[in-house]
Amino acid sequence: MKILHVLTQLPAKTGSGVYFTNLIDSLDNMGYENAAVFGTEKIYNSQVNAKVLKPVYYNTEDMPFRICGMSDQMPYDSTVYSQMTEEQIDTLIENFRKALIEVKEEFKPDIVISHHLFFITDLVKEIFASTEVVGISHGTDMRQVKKHHKFLPILNHLKDLDYVLTVTDMEDDAIINLLGVDESKIHNVGGGYNEKVFYPPKEKIEKNTIDVVYAGKISQSKGVFELVQTLPILEKKYPQIRLHMIGNADLESCHKMKDLANHSQRLSIYHALDQVKLANLLREADIFVLPSYFEALGLIAIEALACHKLVVASQIDGLEKLIGPEIKNKHLIEFTKLPRIYDVDKPVKDDIPAYIERLSENIQKQINRLDQNLFTEEVNAEIQTLAWANIGQKIINIIKN
Numbered sequence: 452m453k454i455l456h457v458l459t460q461l462p463a464k465t466g467s468g469v470y471f472t473n474l475i476d477s478l479d480n481m482g483y484e485n486a487a488v489f490g491t492e493k494i495y496n497s498q499v500n501a502k503v504l505k506p507v508y509y510n511t512e513d514m515p516f517r518i519c520g521m522s523d524q525m526p527y528d529s530t531v532y533s534q535m536t537e538e539q540i541d542t543l544i545e546n547f548r549k550a551l552i553e554v555k556e557e558f559k560p561d562i563v564i565s566h567h568l569f570f571i572t573d574l575v576k577e578i579f580a581s582t583e584v585v586g587i588s589h590g591t592d593m594r595q596v597k598k599h600h601k602f603l604p605i606l607n608h609l610k611d612l613d614y615v616l617t618v619t620d621m622e623d624d625a626i627i628n629l630l631g632v633d634e635s636k637i638h639n640v641g642g643g644y645n646e647k648v649f650y651p652p653k654e655k656i657e658k659n660t661i662d663v664v665y666a667g668k669i670s671q672s673k674g675v676f677e678l679v680q681t682l683p684i685l686e687k688k689y690p691q692i693r694l695h696m697i698g699n700a701d702l703e704s705c706h707k708m709k710d711l712a713n714h715s716q717r718l719s720i721y722h723a724l725d726q727v728k729l730a731n732l733l734r735e736a737d738i739f740v741l742p743s744y745f746e747a748l749g750l751i752a753i754e755a756l757a758c759h760k761l762v763v764a765s766q767i768d769g770l771e772k773l774i775g776p777e778i779k780n781k782h783l784i785e786f787t788k789l790p791r792i793y794d795v796d797k798p799v800k801d802d803i804p805a806y807i808e809r810l811s812e813n814i815q816k817q818i819n820r821l822d823q824n825l826f827t828e829e830v831n832a833e834i835q836t837l838a839w840a841n842i843g844q845k846i847i848n849i850i851k852n
Contacts, residue, residue, distance in 0.1 A: 787806070
């Protein structure tokens, strides 16, 4: 079976980009022939393991704007969908149309898997009307649709998708009611981790620090500015604590994080890392924190578990539903009650101090569990079910059945 994969943005740099590349790797390992159409720029070297590659270049004469990001803040220079002109949207669609038609003629796919229920997946179903098309919702696409109803008139073909895969069922109602997709087409497949990259340390690392890590976008919606405010609280009790913030922060965000952490010497800020370097850092750490105000799934929390790290996370519905009973019962992930949220991902200001306190308390709970042997055979078996090999097989089973 020949499978075409489509992504409007850069592979491997965000949750959906990682999903895109790992799914291709998984299906390649299963013996399927893959092709890929994806957005990029000349400055990036995108590693995609597909037989046929058809990059669509942004920031060129043909498409003179930066990569379109499904989130308004991306870990690279990007174009915000809600700020695009009609001319820019037309240009985006026509450049991808050209690439998709070329691949259709050259590769002749049996199945097309297109990421994000948005402009280009709509275009994919228009072009591949007689081919089975799978649309994957990562949650951020539906956040755009719910925030900006002006996009709905452009999304005419999504209702005709043959399958819609979701990483969580929290967006099912919006997919049905806003996009007109029949409920019977929707399948929750969750997400996975790359077991060749994310795995436990081979031996216990001896050190005299407690290393707490965040990795992701540096933006208000990710709760990072609240996380750094836990450091002055925690270092009073744990002077050996270190907080590592990993992401492409601009100068203003760096200064803001340092100010909020009272210029603690225990705060370190890094540029975004590739998956291999991130996994290496996670193996050397103790606790991973994901304080986001909005996440469809929070896949990086699973990657941290695969490295045998305890996790503190905000109440992410998709993540809570994804993990098994052993992980829950042993509190390998300590979920933190969110403040009141408005406009999808914005916290009510008055609720933020209490949220910072709750994050701090849950980090302390995980510090107290560090010496316990919580990663038992049963826990490891549950984590293994979330590896990409299993997710890829689950998707193929849905398509074949």
